[in-house]
Amino acid sequence: MLCKIIKLNINGSTHETAIREYDVLLDVVRENLNLTGTKRGCDMGTCGCCNVLIDGRARLSCLTMAMECIGKKIVTIEGLKSPIVHPLQRAFAESGGSQCGFCTQGFIMTAKALLDENPDPKREEIEEAISGNMCRCTGYIKIVDAIENVAKLQKNGKGSN
Amino acid sequence: MKHIDAAAHTRGESQYVDDMPQPADLLFAAVFSAPVAHGKILQLDIKEALSMDGIIAIYSAKDIPGENQIGPIIQDETLLAEDKVHFIGEPVALVVAKTGELAQKALKKIKLEIEELPVVTDPREAFANGQIIGNSRTFALGDIEGAWNICDVVVEGRCDIAGQEHVYLETQRARAVPLEDRCFRIHSSTQSPYAVQKSSAKILGLSHHKIEVDVQRLGGGFGGKEDQATPWACLVALAAWHTKKSVELVLPRHQDMEMTGKRHPYSSDFKIGLTKNGKILAYEVKHYQNSGATADLSTAVMERTLFHSTNSYFIPNVKIFAACCRTNLPPNTAFRGFGGPQGMFVIESAIAKAAEKLGMSPLEIQYKNLLQENDVLPYGQHVHDARSRKTWDEANKSYKFPAIQKRIAKYNETHFETKKGLAVMPICFGISFTSTFLNQAGALVHVYTDGSVSVSTGGIEMGQGLNTNLAKIAAKAFGINQERVKIESTNTTRIANMSASAASATTDLNGNATLIAVGQILDRLKSLAAKELGLSHKEKIVIENENVLFDGKATGWTWGKLIQTAYLNRVSLSAHGFYATPGIWFDRDKEKGHPFAYHVFGTAILEVTVDCLRGIYDINSVKMVHDLGRPINELVDRGQIEGGLAQGLGWMTLEELKFDEKGKYLSNSLATYKLPDVYFMPDVLEVKLLERIDNPSGPYGAKAVGEPPLMYGIGVFFAIRNAMRAFRPEIEFLFDSPLTPEKVLMQLHADWLDDLTNGRTVTSGKAVKAKKEKVEES
Numbered sequence: 001m002l003c004k005i006i007k008l009n010i011n012g013s014t015h016e017t018a019i020r021e022y023d024v025l026l027d028v029v030r031e032n033l034n035l036t037g038t039k040r041g042c043d044m045g046t047c048g049c050c051n052v053l054i055d056g057r058a059r060l061s062c063l064t065m066a067m068e069c070i071g072k073k074i075v076t077i078e079g080l081k082s083p084i085v086h087p088l089q090r091a092f093a094e095s096g097g098s099q100c101g102f103c104t105q106g107f108i109m110t111a112k113a114l115l116d117e118n119p120d121p122k123r124e125e126i127e128e129a130i131s132g133n134m135c136r137c138t139g140y141i142k143i144v145d146a147i148e149n150v151a152k153l154q155k156n157g158k159g160s161n
Numbered sequence: 162m163k164h165i166d167a168a169a170h171t172r173g174e175s176q177y178v179d180d181m182p183q184p185a186d187l188l189f190a191a192v193f194s195a196p197v198a199h200g201k202i203l204q205l206d207i208k209e210a211l212s213m214d215g216i217i218a219i220y221s222a223k224d225i226p227g228e229n230q231i232g233p234i235i236q237d238e239t240l241l242a243e244d245k246v247h248f249i250g251e252p253v254a255l256v257v258a259k260t261g262e263l264a265q266k267a268l269k270k271i272k273l274e275i276e277e278l279p280v281v282t283d284p285r286e287a288f289a290n291g292q293i294i295g296n297s298r299t300f301a302l303g304d305i306e307g308a309w310n311i312c313d314v315v316v317e318g319r320c321d322i323a324g325q326e327h328v329y330l331e332t333q334r335a336r337a338v339p340l341e342d343r344c345f346r347i348h349s350s351t352q353s354p355y356a357v358q359k360s361s362a363k364i365l366g367l368s369h370h371k372i373e374v375d376v377q378r379l380g381g382g383f384g385g386k387e388d389q390a391t392p393w394a395c396l397v398a399l400a401a402w403h404t405k406k407s408v409e410l411v412l413p414r415h416q417d418m419e420m421t422g423k424r425h426p427y428s429s430d431f432k433i434g435l436t437k438n439g440k441i442l443a444y445e446v447k448h449y450q451n452s453g454a455t456a457d458l459s460t461a462v463m464e465r466t467l468f469h470s471t472n473s474y475f476i477p478n479v480k481i482f483a484a485c486c487r488t489n490l491p492p493n494t495a496f497r498g499f500g501g502p503q504g505m506f507v508i509e510s511a512i513a514k515a516a517e518k519l520g521m522s523p524l525e526i527q528y529k530n531l532l533q534e535n536d537v538l539p540y541g542q543h544v545h546d547a548r549s550r551k552t553w554d555e556a557n558k559s560y561k562f563p564a565i566q567k568r569i570a571k572y573n574e575t576h577f578e579t580k581k582g583l584a585v586m587p588i589c590f591g592i593s594f595t596s597t598f599l600n601q602a603g604a605l606v607h608v609y610t611d612g613s614v615s616v617s618t619g620g621i622e623m624g625q626g627l628n629t630n631l632a633k634i635a636a637k638a639f640g641i642n643q644e645r646v647k648i649e650s651t652n653t654t655r656i657a658n659m660s661a662s663a664a665s666a667t668t669d670l671n672g673n674a675t676l677i678a679v680g681q682i683l684d685r686l687k688s689l690a691a692k693e694l695g696l697s698h699k700e701k702i703v704i705e706n707e708n709v710l711f712d713g714k715a716t717g718w719t720w721g722k723l724i725q726t727a728y729l730n731r732v733s734l735s736a737h738g739f740y741a742t743p744g745i746w747f748d749r750d751k752e753k754g755h756p757f758a759y760h761v762f763g764t765a766i767l768e769v770t771v772d773c774l775r776g777i778y779d780i781n782s783v784k785m786v787h788d789l790g791r792p793i794n795e796l797v798d799r800g801q802i803e804g805g806l807a808q809g810l811g812w813m814t815l816e817e818l819k820f821d822e823k824g825k826y827l828s829n830s831l832a833t834y835k836l837p838d839v840y841f842m843p844d845v846l847e848v849k850l851l852e853r854i855d856n857p858s859g860p861y862g863a864k865a866v867g868e869p870p871l872m873y874g875i876g877v878f879f880a881i882r883n884a885m886r887a888f889r890p891e892i893e894f895l896f897d898s899p900l901t902p903e904k905v906l907m908q909l910h911a912d913w914l915d916d917l918t919n920g921r922t923v924t925s926g927k928a929v930k931a932k933k934e935k936v937e938e939s
Contacts, residue, residue: 036180037173039380041330042414046831049330077173085172093167096800100624101170102330102380108171127839134831136328136381137624138800139807140839141846 006070010035011079019066026050026061029076037077037105041134048133051106052076058113058129077105080112087150088112097146099137107133111147119154121147162794165629165648166378166622177380178334178348179411187336188217190400190410191264192393193254193271194420195246198282198489198824200275202244205254210270215263219271220399221254227366231395233356233388235295235456238492240364240395246275247454248491249824250420252392257400257408265413280824284428284451284486294452294485295460300467300752302539303478308443312434315443316514320431320507320896324451325424325496325812326834331380332417335394336409337361337401345398346373351390352382352621353661358653360391361398369653372398376651379623383808384495386623387661388458389421418829423818424496425462426451427503433511439519439526444476446507448483450493450500457492459485462500464595468540468756469501472508473549473589474527475536489824495663497808497871501590506875509586510896513879517886517893523879524562524585528553532589541753542591548762548788549587552851556585556764556786559849565768573887578774581781582884586876587764590869591757592665592858593745599660600742600758602670606635606678608734612724614639616678617649619659620671625867626797630668631675633793634860638679640704641720665865668793669758670740672860678738685732686723693726694718742858758858761865763787763851765806765873767843771884776906778881780810782845785873790856790864802848802870809874811837814881814899885909 003018010033017032026043029035029052041049043062050061053075080086088108091097098104107130114121114129121129126147135143169175207219222229222241232238242253254271258264281287309315335349335357345365349357354374362372374394379386393410400408412420427450434443448466452459463483470481481504516523531549538544556562562585569581594600605617616635622628628648636643649655660670683704690709691699694716701712709718718726727734747754765785771778783806792798815835819827828834855862881900885892885908894908907914 034182035173036176039177039330040411041332042831044414044830044832047330077171081172085168089168089171092171094163096164096167096796098164098167098170099626099800099804100330100379100381101166101175102177104167104170105173130839132838134328134330134836134838136330136383136808136836137804139803139837140842141803142800144839 006067008066008069008074009072010074011076021067023066024062025052025064025066025069028066029061035076035078039102039105041102047103048106048110049103051109051133053109053113056113056116058110077109080108087153088147091146091150095142095146095149097138097143103133103135107135107143115151115154119151121151123148162629162633162796164626164797165632176377177331178336178350179409181336181348184407186406188257188259188400188404188406188408189261189264190397190408191256191261191268192252192396192416192420193256193268195242195249195251195253196273197246197275197277198249198280199278200246201278202242202246203274203276206272207254210256210267213263213267213270215259216267217257217259217404219254219256220403224403225364225399226402227364230363231360231391232456233458234460238455238457240392248489249826250491251454252396252420255396255400257404261411280489282488282490282820282822282824284426284449284488287486287488288449288484292487294456294487297482297484298463298467298752300481300539301479302537305443305445305478305480308478309434312442313437314515314518315432315434316511316518317430317432318510318514318896320429320510322427322429322503322506322898324426324493324818325816326418326818327383327385327423327496328831328836329379329381329383329385332412332414333386333390333393333421334411335397336407337397338407339401339405343367344371344373345401346375347394347398348375349390349394350379350386351376351394352379352387352623352663353390354651354653355659356388356391356661357394361395364395364399365402374653376621379621382623383497384499384663385421387495387663389494414831415829418834419826420491422453422457422492422494424812425459425493425500425503429507431507431511433515435515435519435526437519439521439529441474441476441526441530443478444471444508444511445480446470446482448504450483450485451488451490452485453488453490453492455492456485457494459493461596462495466500466504468591468595470504470508471539472505473532473587473762474508474530475532476530479539481539490820497805498868499664501868502809502872502875505588505872506898509875509879513882527585527587531587540756542755542757544760546759548851549589552762552764552786552788553587555849555851556766556784559786560766560784562766565766569768579770579772580884580887582769582771582880582882582887583766584876584879584883585764585766586873588762588869588872590761590872592669592761592865593742593756593758594660594664594666595747595756597745597747597756600666600670600745601660602674602740603656603659604671604674604678604738605655606675606682606736606738608682608724610724610728612645612721614646615649616646616675617652617655618671618674619651619656620667621651621662623662625801626794627662627667627671629797630672630793634672634675635679637861638676639683641707665867665869668863669859669865670742674738674740676738676860677740678736681736681738682734686727689727689730689732690718690723759856759864761788761869763869763873765876767876767880769877769880769884771881771905773885773888773909776902776909778902778905780843780877783843783873784845784847786849786851787870788851788864789866790859791853791862792850793861793863798866799848801866803846805868805870806873807837807842809871810877811841812899813874813878815841815901817899817901881905
């Protein structure tokens with residue numbers, strides 16, 4: 001199939017890249033744009049390792065057509081760290097919410113979407129938000145703790161983006 | 162202290178094999194595998210696939226320049242199938258293409274003509290056919306035949322224990338890079354770089370030193386990359402050898418699940434004899450391990466089953482038999498616990514059944530038979546520093562078992578649809594590789610002139626926190642800030658002949674090797690400082706907080722000054738440390754010895770609520786007292802405990818491997834294989850650490866933590882089963898794991914379901930209805 005050149009807004013800047021109509025966003029960010037922080041865990045939307053933000057909502061990039069993302073704002077894990085480390089990134093590191101690290105960015109992007117929409121979630125709401133993300137190392141407790149801690153910090157005005 | 166890699170993980174900066182910058186001409190591989198579980202290869206037709214655009218080459222067994230053999234213990238496994246295939250997913254050919262997508266596409270155009278042969282998937286059937294791997298083995302203690310006569314009660318039963326998919330979130334992968342002079346560097350997601358080095362050298366017909374294996378980190382391993390990372394690394398090495406280009410292979414999830422082995426399923430028969438007071442006098446067990454098509458690590462896994470078949474109990478008369486049964490399934494392999502959990506499941510089943518027969522609480526039998534100091538285990542080792550009773554007593558004191566039992570009994574009296582169940586799960590797990598020679602490790606430590614430190618060991622960081630532990634150990638030993646220490650990738654040119662990162666022993670072995678290397682450098686530095694400062698007793702010199710002290714007093718020298726001076730005085734600032742666990746041995750002819758440096762103990766109490774009309778259940782709580790010795794890093798260790806427990810709970814409940822009778826794997830994706838998610842975890846999890854007592858074998862007194870907590874998960878099976886018994890006490894429920902909600906429902910209502918499926922009027926529900934009315938009346 002022929003390639004098309006499209007423009008994607010990723011992490012605040014415009015990227016021009018050649019894609020095929022059937023390319024999924026995961027392939028485009030990893031292969032075309034070398035944003036390898038987004039991980040490929042299953043290729044079928046069952047693990048959440050590839051989650052990115054599209055217009056502020058957590059989306060599985062392995063099931064999202066790149067063509068559909070034209071004109072939308074995409075944020076990958078690489079877009080979260082600037083200019084300073086995001087409180088979620090700090091919290092995951094400090095609480096033990098990240099072991100092998102392969103699922104970590106997917107959880108962080110999912111949590112970011114949650115906290116942006118609902119800055120003061122109950123523990124059950126955190127669980128619901130990350131229920132599509134799989135982690136094989138931690139047993140989830142420290143992940144929920146990390147997200148809860150950030151919510152508390154933000155509530156007390158100590159967190160910042 | 163937090164995980165040393167965590168900051169990079171959370172920024173998405175950590176590099177896994179396929180995240181590394183790609184050379185412009187990097188090629189991509191895909192594996193064509195056997196579509197049937199047993200058959201004779203008549204013809205492999207690659208013509209059409211090879212003619213496709215972007216396909217560079219397709220390799221089969223005949224293209225292997227060296228020896229087509231990758232078996233780690235027994236040489237029975239080819240890299241690429243030759244004349245026969247033995248399981249669905251067995252690699253037959255390797256496609257190399259310009260992109261991964263093209264390589265995958267070409268797989269569909271490869272034609273394999275096969276004459277199908279009979280398929281065996283059941284280990285008992287394989288055993289009956291004489292299809293066993295290696296030799297069957299028996300551990301014995303006391304006089305089992307004489308003992309049956311003095312028992313008041315003897316019960317027998319059968320267990321069927323399912324396997325488990327590893328589901329490391331990073332699938333198997335490797336990249337081979339050709340270097341000058343026909344040398345190769347392999348970046349592999351392996352727990353065992355030396356296994357990759359040895360096998361790829363053999364495949365290519367090269368000496369070991371021509372292959373460099375480098376491992377930065379793994380996105381999870383859990384045993385699944387101890388031996389089964391090797392084929393993929395060998396395949397890219399083969400392709401790089403032919404094409405003289407870098408080649409990468411990443412298994413897509415469903416191919417990873419189809420092609421790789423899992424935790425071994427076991428089918429076991431038990432017989433247990435007790436006094437009427439619940440003292441176990443005799444225990445006999447026969448384990449039929451479903452090894453899959455090739456030996457892989459099965460004989461070693463079976464050995465650990467033999468070692469752990471009596472769990473935390475002293476039993477004077479024991480006979481344990483085990484055999485590795487060859488079936489037409491993917492070769493089963495290491496998985497956290499390595500055969501130990503299966504052995505422990507069977508003894509717990511035997512105790513559960515004996516308790517039912519004696520009309521006694523299983524807790525009473527468990528407690529009465531817990532190991533005490535100097536008790537002998539079936540393999541001849543006497544238990545030292547036995548903490549089985551200590552952890553049980555501590556757990557009982559903290560969580561009050563009788564009160565929980567009472568509360569549950571009351572709940573069950575007053576509730577009809579839902580029932581609660583409780584189980585206590587003590588664990589005793591031996592630490593050391595059971596093959597004594599593997600208990601060795603090396604560390605290479607450099608101090609640079611700015612005072613920064615580089616540490617290389619043979620250990621692999623796979624999320625378990627090894628690097629965090631090593632950095633802490635090195636910094637503490639030098640007396641410097643941890644920020645000065647960097648843990649390097651694991652590389653075969655820096656550390657040779659390393660054992661796999663496995664057996665929970667990675668921090669013990671590599672941490673001790675690091676301490677030895679640091680000790681050598683420190684000794685030189687102290688000699689120098691004594692000389693330069695005119696001090697007579699170098700043993701009174703210590704470095705604390707980056708300051709050189711003599712007899713506890715400041716000398717004015719800092720770490721920086723010390724290192725500068727050492728360099729100018731031509732003192733070596735590098736050292737290689739080597740550690741071999743002392744005092745361990747095992748005689749396989751006599752099946753006796755002292756194979757373990759020590760044991761890890763603990764006790765957990767688990768509570769569940771089962772919806773007995775629907776089969777679904779909640780894990781209400783898991784509370785434990787666990788023995789970590791003196792932990793190096795409590796945050797990391799607690800992470801291991803929680804994660805290990807989650808895997809154990811999942812293994813016993815949700816995670817169900819489905820194969821059809823033709824050996825086809827039906828649960829080959831995360832849509833069909835249920836993994837614990839955030840909702841699955843216990844509502845309450847309490848982890849208490851036993852009082853901190855130094856473990857003489859561990860670095861800084863620590864105990865190994867990787868595998869043991871998984872085995873607390875076994876308790877959830879018995880907790881659910883006890884809740885089921887509260888609902889239908891007349892049914893003898895099976896010891897058949899995992900106990901999925903489906904199986905709970907089918908067993909609770911087998912009579913109903915039988916009537917329904919046979920179109921008969923449901924009659925046997927009457928008893929239940931009557932019972933319900935009775936409850937409502939009360």
